[in-house]
Amino acid sequence: MLLESKCVIVTGAGGGIGEAIARVCSREGALVVVVDIREAEAARVAASLGPNALAVAADVRRDGDLERAAEAAVQRFGRIDGLVNNAGVDFSKPFLETTPSDWDRVINTNLRSCFFLSQIVIRRMLAQTPSGGSVVNISSVHSIAGVPGAAPYDVSKAGMAGLARALAVEFAARGIRVNSVSPGLIDTQIWRDLQAAAPDLEACLAYWRSNIPIERVIDPREIGELTAFLLSDRASCITGANLIADGGMTARLLSTAQV
Ligand SMILES: NC(=O)c1ccc[n+]([C@@H]2O[C@H](COP(=O)([O-])OP(=O)(O)OC[C@H]3O[C@@H](n4cnc5c(N)ncnc54)[C@H](O)[C@@H]3O)[C@@H](O)[C@H]2O)c1
Numbered sequence: 001m002l003l004e005s006k007c008v009i010v011t012g013a014g015g016g017i018g019e020a021i022a023r024v025c026s027r028e029g030a031l032v033v034v035v036d037i038r039e040a041e042a043a044r045v046a047a048s049l050g051p052n053a054l055a056v057a058a059d060v061r062r063d064g065d066l067e068r069a070a071e072a073a074v075q076r077f078g079r080i081d082g083l084v085n086n087a088g089v090d091f092s093k094p095f096l097e098t099t100p101s102d103w104d105r106v107i108n109t110n111l112r113s114c115f116f117l118s119q120i121v122i123r124r125m126l127a128q129t130p131s132g133g134s135v136v137n138i139s140s141v142h143s144i145a146g147v148p149g150a151a152p153y154d155v156s157k158a159g160m161a162g163l164a165r166a167l168a169v170e171f172a173a174r175g176i177r178v179n180s181v182s183p184g185l186i187d188t189q190i191w192r193d194l195q196a197a198a199p200d201l202e203a204c205l206a207y208w209r210s211n212i213p214i215e216r217v218i219d220p221r222e223i224g225e226l227t228a229f230l231l232s233d234r235a236s237c238i239t240g241a242n243l244i245a246d247g248g249m250t251a252r253l254l255s256t257a258q259v
Pocket residue numbers: 011012013014015016017018035036037038041058059060061086087088089090109110138139140141182183184185186187188189190191
């Protein structure tokens with residue numbers, strides 16, 4: 001198993017990609033701390049993983065909640081070996097209409113929480129015996145390419161990838177690896193909402209197939225597998241990377257849609 005007896009904190013693990021990451025980590029032997037603002041969903045996921053999982057209801061925008069989540073992990077499992085900064089909110093609004101409170105909501109949830117939870121956890125990783133650990137930021141293809149009407153989201157995701165690089169070089173010599181994963185279109189609520197909003201479902205599916213070279217959306221479990229690998233010692237020489245998991249979406253210059 002990749003993560004036998006390693007304690008891993010996953011934020012936003014009450015659903016979607018975070019839940020899938022928690023499930024793969026648990027399958028690989030990890031002691032998983034399921035952090036989510038939705039208390040019932042965190043409890044549901046942790047209960048389904050059994051005694052080697054702990055639910056913590058926390059809002060990652062609140063510094064006190066971040067401290068409490070890390071403290072709960074240490075109280076229950078004795079140390080922290082891995083952190084997955086996954087909790088996040090999507091955003092879509094024209095730049096000229098974006099308000100300071102829109103900016104605060106997206107940046108505080110996606111990027112500020114990632115910065116300060118990493119700080120809290122890395123302090124503990126350095127102080128424990130043996131010291132060290134692995135941090136993975138769940139960024140997005142928006143870290144390397146933009147779409148109109150997503151400026152705060154793009155900034156937050158580029159920031160998460162940049163933070164991974166900055167921390168990777170600052171802590172490499174002290175046994176802490178930090179990477180980001182940049183998913184493309186994943187089969188979570190976002191994808192279900194896109195389909196529900198489409199006036200023509202067939203055209204919607206064809207559009208996305210034409211934009212994703214593997215011609216399908218990605219299963220959240222696939223992001224879980226990559227994240228578990230990065231958390232594990234198998235990825236011992238990988239730090240500061242931004243691993244793109246998008247089925248080729250950002251590798252292709254143009255879509256194959258007919259004009
Ligand atoms: N779904 C995609 O296609 C996709 C693609 C690229 C990147 N991502 C990123 O992956 C991450 C997970 O996305 P998802 O699609 O699973 O989303 P989701 O909405 O299905 O799940 C997000 C989880 O985070 C939790 N959460 C939200 N705000 C929180 C807060 N303030 N404190 C604690 N928990 C909070 C939610 O309750 C939820 O359980 C996000 O950071 C997202 O930006 C998603």
